[in-house]
Amino acid sequence: MVLTEVPKAVGFIYALVVIGVVAYLWYSHRWRQWIGWLLLIVSAALGFLIFSPVAPYQLQQLALRDVQGLGAPLIVGATGLTLVLLLTVIFGRFFCGYACPVGAVQEIAYLAPVPKLRPQQKVAFMVVRGVFFVIFLIMAVVFSASLLAFFGIHDFFNLALSAGSVVFLIMLLVSLVFYRPFCRLVCPYGLVLSLGAAKSLFRLRRTDACIECGKCEKACPTDEAKREDGKAECYLCGRCTDVCPRDALVYAKDRPPGKIQEK
Ligand code: SF4
Ligand code: SF4
Structure with a gap:
């Protein structure tokens, strides 16, 4: 059950803190795997409790110019998403790795002790996500429609049964054997952050x-x-x-x- 009275900014501030703390721990050789697991659990819980920081959804609402769905004025949402991108250019994809609830639930699923599929098709996966990104933009800007609604992240974290939440549930099942299918094949914000991470300083x-x-x-x-x-x-x-x-x-x-x- 999403707690609607909690400001979405709480999730955004949490994400900034996670990026800073995790980057520091990695840099100072203090990083431990159990810290990562703890953060994944907290991030997934924040998705269910306050549906924040779910940046792919917030990018979608920004593209739709939907202030109510975004939970903040457009300029505030754009500034927040740009800030995370800048931090990614400096520190790498800690946001996707540990702060985003969508990434967290897939990462947790992948921890299941079952055989894994690791197709080495990195470029093909990027092309697929690029195609989704173009469709995402055209749907939002030209038709005022939400591509991510088909992937159900909003409904999934709101525990609402819909065609979209079933699609996301299937992606979560795929995550048991294939690493982060939503992040690597679909997520429009993931594509933006991957471009930043390709140039990351650290x-x-x-x-x-x-x-x-x-x-x-x-x-x-x-x-x-x-x-x-x-x-x-x-x-x-x-x-x-x-x-x-x-x-x-x-x-x-x-x-x-x-x-x-x-x-
Ligand atoms: S190839 Fe990789 S695992 Fe092996 S020594 Fe080098 S960095 Fe370590
Ligand atoms: S994604 Fe690959 S390169 Fe990056 S930390 Fe994990 S194992 Fe290492």
Whole structure:
């Protein structure tokens, strides 16, 4: 049941705090996986309780110029979404990784101990999301219609049964085996943030300690762990750092000097 009396700004402030805190913890080598799981649970709960910060929906309402659905004046909504983009250009996709309820429920589903599908079709997935983005814009701007209504994130988090919420439920079931299908194939805000993350200042970088064993590449669910990968689809999930036998991946601004440390 969504608590309508709680200002949506609470979710936005939560998102800014999460980005700052998680970036600091990664940078200072204090990040622990249990912190990530805790944040995913809180973010998913915020989706159900106050339906915020669900940025893809807020981008949709902004495109529709729907002040009531946005929960804020258009300029405030646009400023908030731009601020998250700027933080992504600096720190990477911590918003998608840990603060967005839509990403959180998919990430939690993917933690299920079942066999995973990892098709290495990164470019094809980006093309699909690009096509959805064009459709999203045309529907909103030309026809004043909501593409995301078909994917049911509003109804799902409001626990309302509809064709859309069933579609999202199916995507959530797919998330058990395929990493973040909504984020990687559909989300229009995810596309915007992936463009920002591709240029991010801080990101996971390999040190000289790397022995090219390839374990991080096998563990990465988005095919972003190779040395030359742009990190547009890196959600800072930590699967690569967890498996690296040399602690050769660090979250840093510049390529750090090597440190050899057996795990
Ligand atoms: S495994 Fe590493 S490179 Fe891949 S998405 Fe997670 S943090 Fe990013
Ligand atoms: S798992 Fe570590 S040592 Fe192996 S290739 Fe990746 S960064 Fe290098």
